[in-house]
Amino acid sequence: MQNMIRIGMVGFLILTLGCKKTPTTLEGQTLDKKEITSNIVVEQDIIDAFAQKHMGQILWHEILSKYPLYYQPELTLYLNEVGAHVSIPSLRKSVAYHFYILDSQEVFSLGLPGGDILVSRGLLQKIETESELAGVLGTEIVAVEKQYFLRLLQKDHPSESIANSLIQNKKKIAESYLFLRNNRFTDQQINEADRLGMTYAQHFGYIPEDFHQLLERLFVWQSTQKKLETGKYNYDILDHRRSMSQVIIRDLAKHQEKFPKTQDRYKKYKKFL
Template sequence: MNHTRLKQAVIAAVASGLLTAGSAMAFDLKGALKDAVSDQLGGNSKTVQPAASDNQNAAAQEKSAQEKLANIDWKNPSQEDEIAVGRNVTGTILGAAPLVNDAQLQQYVNKVGRWVASQSERTSLPWHFGVIDSSDVNAFAAPGGYVLITKGLYQRLSSEAQLAGVLGHEIAHIVQRHHLKVMQKQALMDAGSSFLKQKISKNKITQRALSTGAEISARNLDKSAEYEADSMGTVLAARAGYEVYGLAEVLQDMETLSSNDGSVALLFQTHPHPDERVAQLSLTSGEQIDKLSGGKTLENRLYKLK
């Protein structure tokens, strides 16, 4: 899937109601998110035909997920609220571009991602990682511990340290609740409107906030959030024992790509230019990064796509 189709699919999913609390597609995703992504994103490679009881359980889980979304406390969202929101936003992205059909790849990325996430202050989140089948060079984070990177980005990596740096950046967004805060702001603005109080239910307010979350993935956070995620993500990867320059190397590789290259068009639209990010990372974290140097790159351990 090219970058235009991926962006259009995400935005179209919002417009068509894929992201609404009552949408079965947002929760089922052709099985990709069954049992909170325990199959593909969770690393279980076995394929089992669903029994009738499984279908009943899935329906019950979907109903429970819908109820959670409809009753989110946007003034003070709980971790359970955050996970429900992230599952829904991730569903929209997977509806636009499915997971790469390679169970070993998904298991490997989950192993690396969860190790890096274990270095953060939010180890209690049920972290899930996946590689989606898109030629774009990009990555996405959703509240509650959901991280997706594109096949196009994965193919450009040359070491496990670089993968850890990329995942660390997305983990940092979740740790700092960057996306959730934007969605919370949208929900509270809607709830504070006297017109919306009269005309729109709490469920509708949640739907609008979730739409904002999907649009963030298709568009952008502010620069300060991206710079903060670069800095924190680099530190998390270093804490995990990886060479500290992994993310910087990926950004430097992106600098070599033309802004007219379709594979990075969406990335360049939704993030500061890679050279700006490298400069800011050096400015804000240079001395700290130098002190953390000496980790492993693990080029030979990077999983090779089939």
């Protein structure tokens, strides 16, 4: 039943979001995709795009065995609309991004090979503005675009065997999921994901400062937790990310006036959580 809902939702989103065109206009201003992507380096696929999608689907099944999918039509469409906007600068043409909500009070987000991006209800409940949401989705888009997960797997497997190792071994599937869920990327990758994620969001009119404020709130919240979250939202990594984001937003603030302003609609949709 979960998979049927997911398949139907994907089809609906493709039809809906596929109608959007570039250049995109916000409040009378136009964004040209060439301008947005002029300073972004194209990423080459580490392994075949279809193999990446297959890996992502295998991990999806593993995740759904642990967390149910949360589907509320208006909220899910909104999430995908924001994600589609933020993903415009991504130059990996082989990737189509889709965004889903997991029914869990844990605070986490995951970007799967192939472009499926998952956000927990727990994280969405802590978000207060659309710019904060755009920043979260932006960092996951970058993680998928730059293939961080696959690059870390390469340490144990040559490129051509990554997909086969995961596809053919159920134990490896479980291990890979836990690795993606609980471990961190390198400092360089974390910094790059936050910087580019905020940059992508800014190009559509979102405010990088808001994402920094989210990191600050999550850091304070984590400092009070007896059971700390793992992955990119644990206490130590949040401490690192909030410090680095201060540097990033100072640089991005110099260019904010170049971009249109987008309306903050998050409160309207947060009620569905």
